[in-house]
Amino acid sequence: MKTVLLAPLDPVHDNAVKLLKRRLDEAGYQALTMPPGTTVEEVVEKALAVHPAAILVSRTLGYKVAETLGQLVDLAEASGLRETTRLGVGGMAITKETGAELGFDGTFVGALNIKEVIAFIEGRQGVLEEDHSAQVQRPKPDVVAGHTYAWKDRKIEALLDTITDQILDWTKGKTSDGIQRALIRTEMLEAGVAHRASPQSPVRQRLLEKYLSFCDAEIQAAYQEGKLPSGVRPLDQAEIDRLPERLAGGHFEFQPLRHVGDKPLFFAQYGTGCPVMDVVHIKTTEAWGADGVLHFDPSWGAQREGLLQGHLTHEHDGTILTLENLSFIRQHMEAPTLWNVRGHRGLNTPETQVLAHAAGADLLKINIPYGGTAGGTDPERLTVDGVFALRLAAQYGLPFDIPGNDELSGVPPHKTFAGLLIMMMLGLKLGARPIPKPLLCYSPHMTIYGHMDDNMVDMNVAKLAVWQEIVDTPVWPGEPVGFMTHTPDRVQSAVTTANHAALAASMGVSAMTFASSDEAYSKGPISVPARVDTLRAVRESLRFLGSAHFQPTPAAQRMQAQLHLGITAVLEKIAQRGDFVASIYEGLLGDQEDGLYPGRTGRGTVRAE
Amino acid sequence: MQTISFAGTAKNTGKTTTALHMVERCHARGLRLALTSIGYDGEIKDNVTGLPKPRYVLQPGDWVATAEKCLKTGTAGYHIHHTSSIYTVLGRIVFVEITSPGLVVLAGPNRRTDLEQVLADFRRIGVDWVLVDGALNRLAPMICTGGLVLSTGAAFTEDIPTLAEHARALCAMFQFPLSSLPPTAAVTLSLPNSDQEIKLDSGSLLSQAAFQALEAAAEAAPPQHVRIPDACHPACLLDLLTRKPALCQAQWVFGSPLKLLASGDPRLWEAVWARLQHPPQYFETLPLRCLTLNPFYPSYHAATWSYSEKFLDANALLTAVRAQVTAVPVLNLRQPPIPDLLDLLTPSCTPS
Ligand code: B12
Numbered sequence: 031m032k033t034v035l036l037a038p039l040d041p042v043h044d045n046a047v048k049l050l051k052r053r054l055d056e057a058g059y060q061a062l063t064m065p066p067g068t069t070v071e072e073v074v075e076k077a078l079a080v081h082p083a084a085i086l087v088s089r090t091l092g093y094k095v096a097e098t099l100g101q102l103v104d105l106a107e108a109s110g111l112r113e114t115t116r117l118g119v120g121g122m123a124i125t126k127e128t129g130a131e132l133g134f135d136g137t138f139v140g141a142l143n144i145k146e147v148i149a150f151i152e153g154r155q156g157v158l159e160e161d162h163s164a165q166v167q168r169p170k171p172d173v174v175a176g177h178t179y180a181w182k183d184r185k186i187e188a189l190l191d192t193i194t195d196q197i198l199d200w201t202k203g204k205t206s207d208g209i210q211r212a213l214i215r216t217e218m219l220e221a222g223v224a225h226r227a228s229p230q231s232p233v234r235q236r237l238l239e240k241y242l243s244f245c246d247a248e249i250q251a252a253y254q255e256g257k258l259p260s261g262v263r264p265l266d267q268a269e270i271d272r273l274p275e276r277l278a279g280g281h282f283e284f285q286p287l288r289h290v291g292d293k294p295l296f297f298a299q300y301g302t303g304c305p306v307m308d309v310v311h312i313k314t315t316e317a318w319g320a321d322g323v324l325h326f327d328p329s330w331g332a333q334r335e336g337l338l339q340g341h342l343t344h345e346h347d348g349t350i351l352t353l354e355n356l357s358f359i360r361q362h363m364e365a366p367t368l369w370n371v372r373g374h375r376g377l378n379t380p381e382t383q384v385l386a387h388a389a390g391a392d393l394l395k396i397n398i399p400y401g402g403t404a405g406g407t408d409p410e411r412l413t414v415d416g417v418f419a420l421r422l423a424a425q426y427g428l429p430f431d432i433p434g435n436d437e438l439s440g441v442p443p444h445k446t447f448a449g450l451l452i453m454m455m456l457g458l459k460l461g462a463r464p465i466p467k468p469l470l471c472y473s474p475h476m477t478i479y480g481h482m483d484d485n486m487v488d489m490n491v492a493k494l495a496v497w498q499e500i501v502d503t504p505v506w507p508g509e510p511v512g513f514m515t516h517t518p519d520r521v522q523s524a525v526t527t528a529n530h531a532a533l534a535a536s537m538g539v540s541a542m543t544f545a546s547s548d549e550a551y552s553k554g555p556i557s558v559p560a561r562v563d564t565l566r567a568v569r570e571s572l573r574f575l576g577s578a579h580f581q582p583t584p585a586a587q588r589m590q591a592q593l594h595l596g597i598t599a600v601l602e603k604i605a606q607r608g609d610f611v612a613s614i615y616e617g618l619l620g621d622q623e624d625g626l627y628p629g630r631t632g633r634g635t636v637r638a639e
Numbered sequence: 640m641q642t643i644s645f646a647g648t649a650k651n652t653g654k655t656t657t658a659l660h661m662v663e664r665c666h667a668r669g670l671r672l673a674l675t676s677i678g679y680d681g682e683i684k685d686n687v688t689g690l691p692k693p694r695y696v697l698q699p700g701d702w703v704a705t706a707e708k709c710l711k712t713g714t715a716g717y718h719i720h721h722t723s724s725i726y727t728v729l730g731r732i733v734f735v736e737i738t739s740p741g742l743v744v745l746a747g748p749n750r751r752t753d754l755e756q757v758l759a760d761f762r763r764i765g766v767d768w769v770l771v772d773g774a775l776n777r778l779a780p781m782i783c784t785g786g787l788v789l790s791t792g793a794a795f796t797e798d799i800p801t802l803a804e805h806a807r808a809l810c811a812m813f814q815f816p817l818s819s820l821p822p823t824a825a826v827t828l829s830l831p832n833s834d835q836e837i838k839l840d841s842g843s844l845l846s847q848a849a850f851q852a853l854e855a856a857a858e859a860a861p862p863q864h865v866r867i868p869d870a871c872h873p874a875c876l877l878d879l880l881t882r883k884p885a886l887c888q889a890q891w892v893f894g895s896p897l898k899l900l901a902s903g904d905p906r907l908w909e910a911v912w913a914r915l916q917h918p919p920q921y922f923e924t925l926p927l928r929c930l931t932l933n934p935f936y937p938s939y940h941a942a943t944w945s946y947s948e949k950f951l952d953a954n955a956l957l958t959a960v961r962a963q964v965t966a967v968p969v970l971n972l973r974q975p976p977i978p979d980l981l982d983l984l985t986p987s988c989t990p991s
Contacts, residue, residue: 072845108779108869131678
């Protein structure tokens with residue numbers, strides 16, 4: 031058993047020393063402590079008597095630090111201790127530079143990291159810093175692990191069975207330009223000619239021509255004449271080349287946001303418009319402990335037939351979906367970081383899944399009812415494309431998540447959730463693994479009808495708990511949690527996100543997405559410090575919560591029961607209607623009174639195969 | 640290869656300014672120069688006073704041994720020659736050759752054994768001079784260098800008589816000879832007219848208990864020699880010698896002047912020397928080559944919470960210290976005619 035001598039070289043502050051003693055005793059060391067006010071001579075004298083492997087001193091008060099600690103180092107050298115005993119220092123008054131100036135072998139800055147201390151005592155100093163393999167060994171987390179998808183509500187299961195059979199039957203023999211492009215992209219990838227920089231072979235020429243025949247004029251012009259949509263320009267090679275320099279010098283050691291357990295996983299969104307800036311945001315997100323990121327593209331991308339190519343940057347919000355952009359971004363992520371590429375609402379839904387998969391995505395995102403309404407794609411087109419996209423998810427073996435952001439338009443949760451359940455059953459039938467994403471938000475429906483006037487806990491608890499009654503599924507509240515509770519005040523914004531995160535974590539969710547503290551009101555790209563705000567706030571609230579729990583109140587239980595009834599009723603109506611696409615047009619999953627209108631882009635573009 | 644180390648009695652006593660003077664002299668003579676530090680030298684401003692600090696500007700062909708993380712902080716271009724196995728708080732120590740002029744930040748080996756290894760590597764590389772910058776009042780690792788330059792000044796104390804007395808006591812520490820007795824690991828008492836030796840538990844005497852053990856050992860017969868290879872608390876020793884005057888007859892042998900300075904104030908040691916019948920001896924020592932004086936001190940203004948530069952009378956300071964210190968040259972490197980430190984140090988700074 032190694033001996034470690036602990037001393038506060040401080041007149042009073044010794045709490046850190048006592049804490050260190052407990053942690054080192056637990057780790058199997060004999061940790062001897064000296065009282066506050068101990069002199070340098072006494073420390074050295076004691077060390078000469080007990081021959082410790084290390085002397086660790088703590089200093090809190092900021093004055094006379096150099097004189098006191100420097101004297102210890104010199105006296106330790108003069109008494110021959112330094113050849114056998116390592117000298118470490120930590121505490122509020124210490125910086126790396128002071129540690130170096132004073133000649134300590136180890137300096138511990140910031141909160142106690144016991145792994146680092148043990149490595150130091152064991153003479154493995156530097157190993158932690160240089161051992162990148164520890165990072166590589168961190169496994170990629172699995173959002174869906176631990177769930178069987180067994181249905182607990184048999185009635186809902188039967189209704190979903192009927193509804194999805196009808197969908198699958200209806201989509202048979204139908205295709206669209208979007209599906210054709212996805213097929214051509216796949217062919218290009220398989221032939222190794224999908225990249226802009228691929229050699230100009232006859233194969234690429236032929237496939238590209240075919241591809242462009244299924245695209246809008248604006249996309250054709252970009253390929254054929256190099257004319258990019260307004261606000262878009264190619265990334266400068268120098269901008270790409272300078273990135274490693276920007277990222278250099280950082281020291282990455284993953285510290286999850288979780289205080290206990292290995293779920294929920296935390297996701298943040300990015301999409302500044304510029305892939306280089308995105309990488310900076312992603313690196314920050316990783317460094318502050320998030321498990322994954324979601325790629326957001328410009329909203330207009332969903333309304334064009336066809337996707338662009340090359341490294342492109344965009345003046346406005348959302349980063350353009352190209353194979354080059356996606357590959358570039360993935361290449362700079364840590365390997366275990368989970369990556370989801372949004373592509374569920376537009377005319378390029380199937381093709382987005384193809385490119386995302388090729389670039390290394392871990393999760394896909396598909397929701398027909400949401401994508402087929404509220405300024406989105408025509409429901410008929412998105413149903414055909416969506417089913418094709420689900421088949422891709424199954425083929426790739428990637429889980430797909432189903433955002434429930436219809437609520438933002440004013441749809442009550444039971445209608446949104448009915449849509450999520452239909453998507454779940456559809457995915458399961460096609461062999462994919464779905465993850466529903468109920469939105470924890472102060473939605474227009476709640477505001478208008480006053481369901482959250484008293485508190486924001488009961489309704490959100492009901493919205494999470496209801497899933498446990500219906501099916502054994504992973505649940506991933508998003509997107510982001512606390513939506514519409516945020517204000518331009520960054521502190522307020524971070525706190526409300528953190529509150530929602532703690533609530534969701536306590537309800538046992540598998541993952542969640544949160545915003546930066548300026549996301550709702552950034553008036554332009556979100557800023558890196560605002561991103562850190564939320565990550566810090568969430569970490570803090572999880573520390574506060576630990577494995578303690580929120581308990582549903584009777585009010586929450588009433589809301590949950592109502593929600594459950596509502597979901598069943600909606601599904602009954604849709605099953606009765608016998609036509610899913612018509613149900614969306616007719617507002618069964620959200621009508622005009624709820625603020626929901628069917629999408630119009632791509633109307634009349636479904637055709638027979 | 641010659642090596643010289645620089646140390647100060649406090650922050651802002653001109654240690655780095657003195658080292659920079661040597662850098663400049665070596666450049667002027669076209670000598671191959673290498674630098675390292677046992678501490679950290681890189682701040683643009685002093686941490687406490689906010690006043691600007693002198694910094695190292697090196698030239699192509701100069702060599703540096705510094706911690707990895709310091710390389711990026713400087714502005715000089717460099718080529719990494721090799722990376723040593725020595726770890727510091729700021730990463731491994733690397734040996735670099737400067738390729739374009741600029742600032743360098745130094746954080747080097749902080750233990751004697753590591754400094755020895757760095758000097759050995761520089762010898763292999765083949766440089767003419769190695770300058771070892773000290774850290775605050777830390778001295779102990781410098782014992783393996785070929786000589787020492789000490790800096791003192793108004794930043795240590797603004798009271799000239801106190802400053803001069805301290806300087807006298809400090810310089811006196813380096814004037815005692817080496818012992819012909821074999822070194823020991825533990826504190827050892829040799830009894831007169833016999834081969835008998837009494838050894839204590841450790842090589843240092845730091846606590847009351849340790850001094851009581853020494854006293855008990857000396858009880859039977861007053862020792863002829865007392866050997867203390869490591870640290871020793873001067874106030875306790877003085878107390879013991881006052882209570883047991885018989886011990887003043889013995890020949891006292893200490894590890895090195897640097898170990899004694901690490902143990903306590905030189906003025907206390909001066910009081911110890913005054914009691915001893917024979918001048919003390921060392922197992923190891925190094926020559927003190929020169930003392931530099933700096934009249935500068937930072938003056939605090941409570942109303943504005945800031946510091947400004949103030950100076951003692953340079954002539955008065957020099958005269959007072961020279962009156963007390965006669966064994967080594969006492970210089971003010973800023974006062975014309977500017978002395979040439981390199982001339983003064985050449986040729987004999989070869990490490991032992
Ligand atoms: C508790 C406390 C006290 C207690 C101390 C009791 C005790 N037995 O320790 C009492 C009330 C006695 C006290 C007194 C004083 N205190 Co007080 N005190 C604090 C307080 C509130 C918490 C410190 C603490 O215990 N933290 C808990 C420990 C576990 O954490 P930590 O010390 O930060 O250490 C962590 C890391 O730094 C690291 N660590 C620390 N050391 C080491 C060492 C190693 C080797 C390693 C690996 C890691 C490591 O691990 C720890 C866990 O992460 C702080 C303010 C604050 N919130 O921090 C002020 C504070 C430290 N005190 C302060 C002051 C000024 C004083 C007084 C001087 C006030 C006065 N004017 O009288 C007096 C001291 C009088 C004197 N005799 O000199 C100031 C210091 C300011 C400065 N920069 O110098 C502080 C910051 C408050 C303030 N903002 O003014 N204090």
